[in-house]
Amino acid sequence: MNPLDKDAFEELLNNCGDEPIRTPGAIQPHGVLLTLSEPDLRIVQISANVQELLGCAAQDMVGEPLQRLVGADYAQAIEKAAQQDNSLDGAELFFTLNGATFEGFVHRHQGVLVLELEVKDPAFQPRMVDGKPNNLGRMLQRLQRAKTLQALYEVSVQEIQQITGYDRVLIYRFEEEGHGQVIAEATSPDMEVFQGLFFPASDIPEQARELYRTNWLRIIPNADYQPVPLVPKLRPDTGQPLDLSFASLRSVSPIHCQYMKNMGVLSSMSISLLKGDKLWGLISCGNRQPLHVPHELRSACQTIGQVLSLQISAMEALEVSRQRDEKIETLALLNQAMIDSTENVFDGLAQQPQLLMALANAGGVAIIEDKQLHRYGNCPEPEEIRALHKWLQTSSQKVFSSHQLSLVYPPAAAFTQVASGVLAMSLPKPVDNGVLWFRPEVKENINWSGDPNKPLNLEDSDGGLRLRPRTSFEIWKVEMAGISTKWSHGDLFAANDLRRSALESDLARQVLREQRAVQARDDLVAVVSHDLRNPMTVISMLCGMMQKAFSSDGQHTSRRIATAIDTMQQATSRMNTLLEDLLDTSKIDAGRYTITPQPLAVAEMFEEANALLSPLALDKDIEISFHAEPQLKINADPERLFQVLSNLVGNAIKFTPRSGKIGVVAMASGDEIVFSVRDTGEGIPPEQLPYVFDRYWTVKEGNPSGTGLGLYITQGIVEAHGGRIEAQSEVGRGTEFRFTVPKV
Structure with a gap:
């Protein structure tokens, strides 16, 4: 392929991901699709094959009431079905029109009511078991009896093949890297077997996976079909193509149809397998001849897929729980080692290297604490570990894991034999620290269905270059290098739990x-x-x-x-x-400040304060007054509370200019007594006001002898009494300190 062709190939490959698979503007020909206005049920769009299947010209039907096409009785049944919030709540819709039997389905999407009339294939004969039709209840019982995941997969593919008659039914599981593997298969004797094979991620583009995630089932009865366009092509109300994401008749990508033919099948059905809200895999069915499985059996297959999804989630959760339980004892021993260490948590871990390696089934482990580096088992060289650890510090992940380290950290290619995989954790400390577990390279041959590095080709067509799906599905063996065994859920849990314990122990030490x-x-x-x-x-x-x-x-x-x-x-x-x-x-500071509270009359305390503090005020010609509401009593330490008043009044005298005024007031407010010390001094600048109760805060000007501890101690005394204190000030107009003390 020359450079121009290569560029074109890359562009077409990217465009494949943008193909309008949700809005193809056409349907498959085994039914008729209409969009209807509400509530009058007039036909807004209709598929062009209405002429072939119902004997009416598509253009003549646009704008007409639905009953003109299907009759009043059927139109009324459709209207009733459209009123149901859940399609499962409504009665089944079967119609005999133009000599053929149809089954109807109604759904709403993006403000449009969509009606599908799917032809029932009279030639389809359901498979029999022991001379009787398959029973959904019996199938579900077989699923529930499966004791392992693999048994569950095998039962599922066998049941679906048995009731539908597909030549091949397989379960395809998506791997973290994007590609998929066939993990179970039921196949006709003369069909090629795909069990265990891997398929490249490009076989199922990302937007197709998203459609699989939101839609449980898709069917293609005959990949050799000609798409049937909608009339009109665009929605009249929006001028945009109709979104057919949830229409079973939706036309599929021609590339996908060719892909099916290249695999030797003409009919397919896919059932999604979900784990939570994520696409876990697919049940993929294929048949060498056209096959139209009726809706009733498709619903049974969908139920199997849903039950299988739940079972997969439940069994995997049990497996994760089992893996975690296996780590608990080792984690407890390592936690105790960290607690018992006289130095630090990492020194404690360094005393138990075998336990630490066993925790994550690692071949080697490195422990870093500042300048110290401990290595146990098979590890890279010290300088290689230091460089790797420095790179790991750039990651935002608290616990990092990779079973193919050289892909994300190229220098690891130099030590893949001992460390193709790494699991690492560290603590938020100012010095380098952490634990790194290493796993060696495990070389193995992976069988791919075709060359994974060349899944698609280009071909010339009347419209120019276009993508051609790969035609070869022969087994392609690839030796996987630079890869270790994967870190399990239990390994990741263990690393996270050890980190949590290390954090707690380190914090306790601090x-x-x-x-x-x-x-x-x-x-x-x-x-x-x-x-x-x-x-x-x-x-x-x-x-x-x-x-x-x-x-x-x-x-x-x-x-x-x-x-x-x-x-x-x-x-x-x-x-x-x-x-x-x-x-x-x-x-x-130590939380050991104690007081000895006792009932105290506020008026008596004010008299004593007035006698001791007034002479200081008179020396500066400052007018000072004490006023308390009658009969006020508080529960306070008299010596400490007097210290508060003395400090606040003393500061007021110190920073109030001559001939100023100071007022000390006490008043009841609910269950508290509010004390106020107000002066007419210079005030405190607003940028300093939030810090007046901090240790060592002081106004430098005019206060050369201040220690900066007075207000901090005052706050401590007030809070020891169960009260609170605050300051308000305005430069040039004075300052007020208010504090509260509980009533008796």
């Missing part, structure tokens, strides 16, 4: 380390505070004694010494305050 660090910090703060408090007290006492000896009104030297003593006294006081704040902060 929490324990942080708890120990917090405890060590708290112990250090407590020791330092205790050891510093005594010398601070001594310094404060000595400063007091020296202040009596040196007067600030005395000589120049005496005044300098007195000033230095005052500075030392202030520094000592600040150190004591800082030590107390650090102790409180440590307790709040």
Whole structure:
């Protein structure tokens, strides 16, 4: 094939996937198809073969009421059937028209009522078993008695061949890679056997698979048919082709018909097998001569397909459950090894290499933790593992698996003998880490039905180049290299479960380390505070004694010494305050801050606060007021709550300019008492307001002595009382702090 032909081939192959198989504009000739308007049931479109089958010209029927074509009684029966939400709820529709018997089917799709009148083949004779017609109940009983999946497949193909008479009935299962394999077959003695053969993915294009997924059954009685066009060709209401996805008469791709002939069959029927909402496979029937299986038997075959789908899902679920159960004991032992490890979870796993390999039936395993790399069994070289692990980190998958690694990671071609397959998991940590299981290459011969690398050809026709389905279905043996045995559902479950356990264990270790660090910090703060408090007290006492000896009104030297003593006294006081704040902060951080609540009259607390804090306000000519509603009582720790008021009022005094105002108010609100401390100070900038209760937050300007812990401790005290605190502020107009305490 020259380059131009190759380009044309690729273009036609792509176009094959875009072929309008849902809207072919034509039907198969073994029936008549109409679309009807509602509710008057006038004919909107009709197939051109209405002349041949019913003796009426198609063009003459367009726009006419349905009863003109089928008669009033039949039209009324169709109208009644159209009113049923489910076609199974309505009565069967049989008509005798123009000397022939028809069966009718009605469905709606995309706003159109579609009526199909399918000719009943008088020559068809159902197969007999022991002189009696096949019974659907008996067939279902045989399906239910099957103990294994393979037995289930065998019973299904045998039953369908027996009741329909097809020369060949096979089950075709789709593999993850897209191609399919024949896993069960019932075939006439003189037919070619396809059991075990693989078919290329291109034999069933993606859009055809989607149609199989949404439609349980398709039938082609005679692949040698001439398509029957619809009249008019397009829907009058939309100007678009009619969607025939759910019409049993829908015309199929001419490429598919030729494909059938190349396989030596003229009639086919396909029944979908679904697992959940995904296409799992097909029951494919073929006959060397034309064969029109009536609707009743097709329905029986469809029921077998549906039951088989359910059984497949149930049995595969049981198999997955069995595989998982096999891993539980090993997973428990590995989990305990991670818990018992004194270092980290990966060091724990490294102590159990045989268990780790057995968990995933691997030939080798590698464990990575930062700079450490442990290898057990048959593994690639360390630098190859590191490079592979780096590539795996680019994947978004928490657990990665591949049984043909070199396809997705080309450098793996260098070590296929030991690692054609890889299963890997890692944890979200700042250092390289993970477990990689390896499986060796398993060379085997795969039998394909024809050359899988050349499924389609080109041929010249009057319209130019077109695709020609492959004509050879002879066994084509291909040696599969660079492939390991597949990772099972149980293997993937085990890797995911081990990762979950490793995450939990690693998180528990982090929490324990942080708890120990917090405890060590708290112990250090407590020791330092205790050891510093005594010398601070001594310094404060000595400063007091020296202040009596040196007067600030005395000589120049005496005044300098007195000033230095005052500075030392202030520094000592600040150190004591800082030590107390650090102790409180440590307790709040650790969740060990305790209070001793007792009934407390708010008015009495305000009197004490007023007596102690008013002098500080008067020094700056600040007007301060305390007001509490009568008879307010709270359940609070008096010393700690006074600390809150003192802190908030003290800050208000500190940041309110001279001649400002401060108001402290307490009022009842439901089951709480709401306290408010409002000032007329400069306010807090809006970008800083969300952080006022953070540790070490402080307004630098005008507060050189602030520790930044006061409001954080205040919040901790309020929350220890079961209350909450918030701040509101407006620059230039002042700030208000509001906190709540439960009533008695």
